[in-house]
Amino acid sequence: MTTSGGSIVKAAPWNDPAARPYIQVDRITKSFGDFKAVDDVSLKIYKGEIFCLLGASGCGKTTLLRILGGFETPSSGKVFIDGEDMTGVPPYERPVNMMFQSYALFPHMNVEQNVAFGLKQDRVPKAEIQQRVATMLDLVKLGDFAKRKPHQLSGGQRQRVALARSLVKRPKLLLLDEPLGALDKKLREHTQFELISLQDKLGVTFVVVTHDQEEAMTLASRIGVMDHGEIVQAGTPSEIYEFPGSKFVADFVGSVNIFEGKLIEDQPEHVRIASNELGATVYVSHGISAAPEAIVWVAVRPEKIFMSTAQPQGTDNVVRGSVQDIAYLGDLSIYLVKLPTGKVVRVTQPNTSRHAEAISWDQQVYLTWDAESPVVLTR
C-alpha cells in the first residue's frame, strides 16, 4: 500500500521547467449554479504519464475528467492537448477517449463490434479495422471472446473490452473513470499491473480518476489530490505519502497520526515541538518554515512508529501507553495504543516472525519514532 509508484516516467519532466506539457489545464472553473465543482484548477500533464486525480466523491475529480473529455464545457479557463486549444471542442472531435466507470459497452453489439465502433466511425478501411481490432483484442487477452455479447462476459472481461474500445483509436489522451471500481479485490490488483504494462507498451497518456488511494498509488506516475474542486497537492505517490502538504492530504492518503503542538525550538536543521495532545516533545531532524511559537501539526505514519515493551533511551519522541485494540491482518497487525492524555495512536507492525512474543490487550508499551519520520504541517 505504501510507495510503489508503478509507472515512473523516467526523466520526471515535471521537475524540468523547459519540458513542454502534453496536456495543459489552464485555470479551469466549472460552476453548477452557485456550486463550484471545479475551482480554478491548473495542471500540467506530460506525455506518457499516468496522472491520477484522487479525491472523495463530490470533490470535482469526475467533472474535471469530463471537461478533458469534452462532455462538460468549463465556465472559464482553457484546456490544451498537444498544444491545441480544445476548449469547447465536442467529444467526437477530440483526440481523446474515455473509459467510463459503467464501461458503457453497447449491449446490442458483440465484443468485436464494440471495439471496431470508433474505427468504423472514422471510416478506417475495413482490412485495417479488422487487423487493429484483432491486435487490440489479443493485447487485452480477449481474442476468444470476439463474438460474445457484453452480457455474456464477466466484470473483468467487460472492463477489458471497454479498455480495448477506448485504446483502439490510439488517442493522445485516455481518460479512465474509476477503471477498476467494479472489480473485486484480487482481480483489481491483477488488473492494475496489466493496465500499467499496457500503458507502457502503447505510450498513451492516461488520466485516471479514483477515490481509492491504493489504486492511485499503484497506477500513478503522479497524483493530484482534490478537495472541494481544487487540487490541494500534486506529486509522485511517494511525495504525496511522505511529504504531504496539509493535514487533509496526510489524512486522506494512507492513515496517519496527527498531533497538535507548539513550536518551541526552531533551528535550521532541527525543530522541537511540544504537544499537549501527545504529552511529550517531538524532535524533528529538519527545519521548517513557520513562525516561532506557531501552532503546528506533527504527522507520523503508523508504520514509522516502533512499539516495544522495554523503555527506549532518550526523552524526545517517546511516549507510553496501553494497548487498547489489536487488528491482526496476517502480514501486519494494527495496534491502537491509548496514551495517558487520552489520544489514541495507530501503530502498524509487520508480523516478521511466526512465533513473535505477542503484545496483548491492556499491555503497557513504549512508542518511539525516528527524528526524520514526522512531517510538520502548518495547515
Added chain:
Amino acid sequence: MQRCGVTGRGLVVVLPYLWLLLFFVVPFIIVLKISFSDVDLAIPPYKPLLEWVGKNSLAIKVNFNNYAFLFTDSLYINAFLNSIKVAFISTVLCLIIGYPVAYGIARAKPSTRNILLLLVVLPFWTSLLLRVYAWIGLLKANGVINNVLIWLHVIHEPLAMLYTPFAMYVGIVYSYLPFLILPLYANLEKMDWQLLEAAEDLGCRPWQAFYKITLPLSRNGILAGSMLVFIPAVGEFVIPALLGGPNALMIGRVLWDEFFSNRAWPVASAVAILLLILLVPFMMWYQSVQARESAGAR
C-alpha cells in the same frame, strides 16, 4: 389445507381463465358457429347448425358459402386491404409523432416526467366517442380550425377536412398515440444514456449516436407500440365512420353494415373470423416482443 382440493393459488390461476372462457372463448365459438350457418329470415336471422332429421338422427349442416362469398366479392378484399393500409399509415404517423414525444419524456427531469406522462394519459379520462365528436367540431366547414384560418386570412373559403381520409387519419393517430408513446417510453426510460456519451466519445455526432445506439436499442419498444396501434386500428369502426365519410371503406364498417343493415349475420361473422385470423400473427409477434422485452435481452 392441501387436502381440501381447492387452494388459494389454484383459484388465482383459475379466475382469469374463467374470465377468458366466458367473455372470449364462448362468444368466439358462437360467432364461429354463426359464420358456418345459412341466412334465414327469422329471429335470430340464421339457421341452426344442428337439425333433427326425422325422430332419431341429428344432422350437422356446415355452410362454407359465407367464406367463399367473401373472396368472390371484391368489396371484402378491398375493405381488408384498405384497412391494413390505413392501419399501417396510421402506425407510421404515430411513430413519427410519438417517438420524439416518448424520447423527450424519457430524457426529462424525473419531476417533469410524471406531469408529461399524465398529460399523455389525460385524454383517456373522457370517452373516445366524445373526443372524436370534438374533432368533428374542430374540422367541420364552419368549425374552429376553418374559422381561425379565415379570420387570419390564411384561406378565404373553408377547407373540406371533415369526411376526408385526412380527418380519419387525424382521428386514428390522435386516439392511438398514447398506446405507442407509453410502451416506447417504458423502453427508453431503461436506456443507459451514458452509451450515447460513449458513442460521441468514439466519434459519433449526436444524430449518429441516436441512429446507431438509441434506435436499435429501442427496437422492442417501437415494435410493441406499433403493434398496439396497428392491431386495433385494422378493425377500427367508430373513427372512420364518424370522421372518414362514406368512402372510407374499412373492414369494421363492412362488418357493421352486414350485421345491422343487411342482417347478414353469417357473412358478418365470417368477416369477423377472417379479421381475427389476419391479426393473429401480429398479436403473436407482439407477445414475443413483450416476452423478449421483459426478459431484458436486447
